[in-house]
Amino acid sequence: MSTTENRAEFGSKIGFILSAAGSAVGLGNIWKFPGKAYACGGGAFLIIYLIIVALVGTTVMMAEFTIGRKTHKNAVGALRELNNKFAWIGGLGVLTGFIILSYYCQVGGWAMYYIVAYITDVATVWADPMAYFLNMLGANGFPLAALAWGLVFLALTAFIITHGTAGIEKMSTILMPVLFVLLIGLMIRSCTLPGADEGLSYMLHVDFSTINGTAILTALGQAFFSLSLGMGVMMTYASYLSSDDNLVSNTAIVCTLDTLVALFAGFMIIPAVFATGIAPGMGGAFGFATLAGVFMAIPGGQFIGMLFYFLLFFAAITSSTSILEGCTAFLVEEKGTERKKTILVLCVVLYIIGVLYTLSQAYMNIKGIWISREGLQFPIFGDFLEYLTDRLLLPLGAFFTTLFVGWIWGPDNSIEEATSYGKYKFTLAPAYKFIVKFIDPIAIGAIIVAGMVFGMSIS
Ligand code: TRP
Numbered sequence: 001m002s003t004t005e006n007r008a009e010f011g012s013k014i015g016f017i018l019s020a021a022g023s024a025v026g027l028g029n030i031w032k033f034p035g036k037a038y039a040c041g042g043g044a045f046l047i048i049y050l051i052i053v054a055l056v057g058t059t060v061m062m063a064e065f066t067i068g069r070k071t072h073k074n075a076v077g078a079l080r081e082l083n084n085k086f087a088w089i090g091g092l093g094v095l096t097g098f099i100i101l102s103y104y105c106q107v108g109g110w111a112m113y114y115i116v117a118y119i120t121d122v123a124t125v126w127a128d129p130m131a132y133f134l135n136m137l138g139a140n141g142f143p144l145a146a147l148a149w150g151l152v153f154l155a156l157t158a159f160i161i162t163h164g165t166a167g168i169e170k171m172s173t174i175l176m177p178v179l180f181v182l183l184i185g186l187m188i189r190s191c192t193l194p195g196a197d198e199g200l201s202y203m204l205h206v207d208f209s210t211i212n213g214t215a216i217l218t219a220l221g222q223a224f225f226s227l228s229l230g231m232g233v234m235m236t237y238a239s240y241l242s243s244d245d246n247l248v249s250n251t252a253i254v255c256t257l258d259t260l261v262a263l264f265a266g267f268m269i270i271p272a273v274f275a276t277g278i279a280p281g282m283g284g285a286f287g288f289a290t291l292a293g294v295f296m297a298i299p300g301g302q303f304i305g306m307l308f309y310f311l312l313f314f315a316a317i318t319s320s321t322s323i324l325e326g327c328t329a330f331l332v333e334e335k336g337t338e339r340k341k342t343i344l345v346l347c348v349v350l351y352i353i354g355v356l357y358t359l360s361q362a363y364m365n366i367k368g369i370w371i372s373r374e375g376l377q378f379p380i381f382g383d384f385l386e387y388l389t390d391r392l393l394l395p396l397g398a399f400f401t402t403l404f405v406g407w408i409w410g411p412d413n414s415i416e417e418a419t420s421y422g423k424y425k426f427t428l429a430p431a432y433k434f435i436v437k438f439i440d441p442i443a444i445g446a447i448i449v450a451g452m453v454f455g456m457s458i459s
Contacts, residue, residue: 010240015169017253019318020228020237022172024258025179026319027107028226030312031287033262034269036222038286041210042202042270048211049219050259056443057223058255059435060398061234063405065247066417068238074329075232078239082409089400093231094330096393097323098346100225102353103385104323105157108316109150109358110136111309114288118295118306129292130278133285138363150354153313157320158343161328165321172318179311183264186308190272190294199274203267217451220444221390227258228319230394230401233326247418248426268294287312357382391451399444406437 010016037045071078076090113136117125125132131139136146160168191200224230238247269286272278276293278285291308295301324346331342360381405414411433419426426432 010242010245014173016237016241016245017250018172018176019169019322020234020250020254021257022169022176022315022318023228023233023237023322024226024254024319025176025261025315027104027111027312027316028222028319029258029262030183030265030315031107033222033226034266034286036218037203037266038270038273040215040218041207043204043206044208044211045215045219046203046263046266047206048216049223049262052219052223053227053255053259055435056220056398056440057227057229057259058251059432059440060224060229060402061227061255062247062251062418062432063401063414063436064229064232064234065238065241065251066414067401067405067409068235069241069243069245069247070413070417072239074239074333075235075326076330076334078232078235079404083404086400086404086408089397089404090232090235090330092393092400093233093397094327096231096389096397097233097326098350099353099385099393100231100389101157101320101323101327102350103357103382104316104320105154105350106146106150106354106358108153108157108313108320109148110146110288111313111316112149112153113146114309115306115313118302118309122302122305126292126296129276129289130285132292133289134362136288137358137361143358143363146358147355150358151351153317153320154347154351154354157317157324158347160317160321161325162340162343165325168318168321171314175311175314176318179315180261180264182304182308182311183261183268186291186294186304187264187268189298190268190275193272193275193294193297195275196271199271200267202274203270213447213450217391217395217447220395220447224394224398225390226262227255228322230397231323231326232397233322236326236329237322244420244423246420246424248424251418353385357385392448395444395448399441399448402436402440402444406441411436 010019037049067078067082068075071081073081074090075093076087079090080087114125117132117136134140137143138146190196228234241247265287269290272290272294273286276290278290278293292305295305295308298304324343327346328339328342331337331346332339365380405411414436415426415429415432416422418424418432419429
């Protein structure tokens with residue numbers, strides 16, 4: 001971003017796309033998506049997911065982009081300027097971001113743990129990948145190292161947003177394309193492992209009987225999480241755009257890139273699940289334990305594995321900084337708190353919740369402190385946090401955003417902003433208007449209510 005007289009703006013079009021895509025592409029694509037696709041029926045889930053991204057994801061992103069760019073303000077300020085009564089939608093987003101960040105930084109820490117593991121201890125990882133993963137999480141004693149890496153990741157996130165994101169934006173122009181290419185390579189290798197064809201057919205075979213309310217709710221929450229929607233992050237990003245950037249093409253590019261990365265990750269991990277037989281009950285282990293089978297099967301696998309976790313870590317940090325910046329900007333700009341102090345206090349609370357998240361993965365079960373996954377009646381704490389954000393708070397944020405654009409601010413205003421007052425073509429504008437007014441609020445609302453009424457079964 002380069003500074004103009006009043007407010008920073010992105011120096012170039014590609015700078016914005018990379019930042020928005022950097023926020024979108026993260027642990028959600030690589031760590032979360034494959035696990036959900038696996039649990040919710042493979043091919044049928046993919047189709048539901050793609051439909052949701054194409055209809056709901058793109059329109060919610062467009063809504064957020066236009067609100068942000070129209071006002072050039074942070075999420076809460078932007079909504080307040082357009083209609084004073086709706087600033088709380090932005091406040092809701094800040095709460096959501098805070099909860100996401102608490103566990104996001106822990107998983108980012110796991111990625112760092114694995115960078116080191118691949119450098120120093122790869123033989124042990126490969127000897128029994130699942131045992132290694134569970135051991136990291138405390139299956140054999142207090143998971144001090146994992147918690148320490150979680151702290152390092154959080155501290156790094158805080159450091160970056162206090163010292164400026166220019167450096168990381170520069171790095172992402174190189175590292176994000178490298179990640180993209182590496183994922184394609186690993187996907188090809190994984191799909192050609194002996195036994196992988198079963199996984200491929202699982203992902204390509206569409207059996208709609210596997211789709212139930214939980215799967216649809218999961219796909220919706222996953223789409224918002226993956227696209228960084230529902231908490232005003234994309235509003236804040238677009239607020240730094242100049243008035244003649246093309247929001248129509250930006251929306252299409254960011255949604256496409258993010259979804260491609262999720263698909264690559266899915267087709268990298270699920271075939272490996274079948275090929276290696278490492279199909280643990282916890283989807284979270286896929287990116288860590290299952291992938292070992294792919295790295296073991298490639299020449300130079302140790303180096304490739306290390307590179308992969310480094311890039312995963314990098315993708316995670318470009319997302320975590322976007323969330324922490326959102327929370328901090330809100331408190332500083334709206335509540336007048338001091339920036340550095342705000343970040344410090346946020347991080348302390350975030351870390352305490354995060355520690356509980358990591359401990360709930362294995363250690364608490366073993367100590368009998370928390371309900372075990374087998375006798376699951378209530379979700380364990382980690383599941384609870386993820387369900388709260390993905391299945392309730394993000395959809396709620398998106399629901400109110402589309403209601404706001406569709407009925408309060410008005411889709412025509414949003415379309416004018418999207419096309420820079422007619423400068424750019426927006427062939428699908430009538431469809432956008434219809435979806436943002438009717439389909440989005442009704443579909444999102446119905447799915448949220450269904451989720452609450454029918455319960456949130458584990459998948
Ligand atoms: N989209 C990121 C991922 O897939 C996570 C993320 C960053 C996010 N900013 C967000 C999720 C805002 C929801 C809202 O990993």
